[in-house]
Amino acid sequence: MTIQIRPATASEMGQLGELTSYGYGGAFGDGPDNIPATSIRAEWTLCAFDGPRMVASFATIPFTMRANGNAMAMGGVSTVVTIPEYRRQGLLRRLMTDSFEHMRERKQPVASLWASQAAIYQRYQYAQATQLRHYTIDTVDIVFHDGNWGTGTVARTSITEGLDDLRDLYRSYVADGTCYLHRAQVRWSTNLFETTAADGPPEIAIARDEDGVPVGYVIYTLRSARVNHPSRNQEIKIRDLVWLTADAYRRLWHFIAQHDLVGRVVWTSAPIDDPAPDLFTEPRLLNCQDKEGTWLRIVDVAGALAGRGYTQNGKLRISLPQDKMTPWNAGTWELDASPEGATVKPSDKNPDISLSLKSLASLFCGMRSAHDLARAGMIEGNQQAIEGAHKVFATQAKPHCPDHF
Numbered sequence: 059m060t061i062q063i064r065p066a067t068a069s070e071m072g073q074l075g076e077l078t079s080y081g082y083g084g085a086f087g088d089g090p091d092n093i094p095a096t097s098i099r100a101e102w103t104l105c106a107f108d109g110p111r112m113v114a115s116f117a118t119i120p121f122t123m124r125a126n127g128n129a130m131a132m133g134g135v136s137t138v139v140t141i142p143e144y145r146r147q148g149l150l151r152r153l154m155t156d157s158f159e160h161m162r163e164r165k166q167p168v169a170s171l172w173a174s175q176a177a178i179y180q181r182y183q184y185a186q187a188t189q190l191r192h193y194t195i196d197t198v199d200i201v202f203h204d205g206n207w208g209t210g211t212v213a214r215t216s217i218t219e220g221l222d223d224l225r226d227l228y229r230s231y232v233a234d235g236t237c238y239l240h241r242a243q244v245r246w247s248t249n250l251f252e253t254t255a256a257d258g259p260p261e262i263a264i265a266r267d268e269d270g271v272p273v274g275y276v277i278y279t280l281r282s283a284r285v286n287h288p289s290r291n292q293e294i295k296i297r298d299l300v301w302l303t304a305d306a307y308r309r310l311w312h313f314i315a316q317h318d319l320v321g322r323v324v325w326t327s328a329p330i331d332d333p334a335p336d337l338f339t340e341p342r343l344l345n346c347q348d349k350e351g352t353w354l355r356i357v358d359v360a361g362a363l364a365g366r367g368y369t370q371n372g373k374l375r376i377s378l379p380q381d382k383m384t385p386w387n388a389g390t391w392e393l394d395a396s397p398e399g400a401t402v403k404p405s406d407k408n409p410d411i412s413l414s415l416k417s418l419a420s421l422f423c424g425m426r427s428a429h430d431l432a433r434a435g436m437i438e439g440n441q442q443a444i445e446g447a448h449k450v451f452a453t454q455a456k457p458h459c460p461d462h463f
């Protein structure tokens with residue numbers, strides 16, 4: 059069998075639709091015009107062909123994400139499927155290896171994805187980068203322990219009226235963050251504004267401060283007959299909640315709590331440093347659960363470390379092992395970081411810390427601190443070096459990515 063690895067042509071995208079329908083069991087639609095086939099561009103793909111037949115699909119969507127306050131190009135890996143007859147023959151490894159080379163050429167220093175199974179990607183040095191916090195709470199239990207509902211107002215609006223405010227608020231909200239995507243119009247329309255048969259149309263409410271300035275928003279759906287309750291059978295599903303001030307956060311919850319007929323509020327994409335557990339009178343009634351989010355891989359160490367934002371000054375020599383998939387990353391790198399910018403260059407001096415590319419990915423995005431990694435035996439270095447790495451890589455907020463791709 060001679061397998062050819064190449065991007066699909068536009069006329070072959072129907073095959074990608076068929077492959078992903080089968081591989082994902084119809085989760086993104088069935089047939090040649092399912093969501094992956096119609097939303098991914100042929101030039102983003104890298105597929106395996108046995109003659110004219112596509113036997114494995116793979117795509118890298120060009121995204122920009124936040125990296126502790128800086129914008130960074132990111133390869134969003136998607137449509138990863140090999141048909142069962144061709145599995146365990148090394149096709150995904152070939153596609154992934156080639157795609158890292160392409161990402162490096164395209165100056166995308168990091169790759170990210172949503173994993174169906176973590177085992178597939180950990181062997182490629184992906185580390186868990188974000189988590190999704192799930193809340194399920196009854197509106198009668200939305201009560202703050204200090205009784206402070208915040209100041210300002212919250213009012214519903216239409217997508218047309220509110221879109222500019224939503225975009226500006228989102229941009230300000232994610233500015234200092236890590237792993238958040240820069241949202242193109244398609245992300246807003248598919249992830250946030252879609253009307254689904256199950257949940258109905260999206261609703262939008264914007265929080266304003268006492269001067270009328272927008273300071274937060276919530277995008278949600280509202281459906282009846284969802285909760286087994288004799289008088290409050292409606293459900294609110296929060297799709298996105300953004301706040302720039304503590305008052306806005308409280309006002310938005312207050313607005314949700316005023317839906318007296320709602321017996322259940324569900325939010326499945328809160329960040330893991332969301333303040334609700336610290337503010338609610340009975341945090342356990344949030345039924346909080348943290349679930350796996352996106353995975354991140356450092357494709358180009360020099361580009362990733364130099365492009366990330368830092369809040370502290372610090373110098374660190376970082377040693378990384380040989381890596382067959384991205385051989386250009388091996389060796390010792392000297393990072394000179396400051397809030398004004400960072401430089402990264404190869405070094406022949408002794409390293410301060412040694413770690414795998416996977417551990418570096420955790421550190422890079424702030425999912426794990428150097429102290430966390432040291433406790434898990436996933437970083438080597440003396441106490442002073444670990445302390446230095448802890449400070450240099452500190453992020454302003456926990457990494458988060460509420461957007462599926």
Ligand SMILES: CC(C)(COP(=O)(O)OP(=O)(O)OC[C@H]1O[C@@H](n2cnc3c(N)ncnc32)[C@H](O)[C@@H]1OP(=O)(O)O)[C@@H](O)C(=O)NCCC(=O)NCCS
Binds near residue numbers: 144146151
């Ligand atoms: C995941 C999938 C794409 C792997 O494709 P493949 O071409 O068979 O992968 P490879 O032959 O290159 O295998 C790569 C490695 O991952 C391992 N692997 C593959 N699938 C695995 C799984 N589900 N769990 C654990 N390990 C897995 C293989 O054993 C192999 O290990 P090795 O490199 O140490 O030999 C394929 O199994 C598939 O299509 N699965 C269903 C769809 C899916 O889950 N896609 C991922 C969406 S995020």
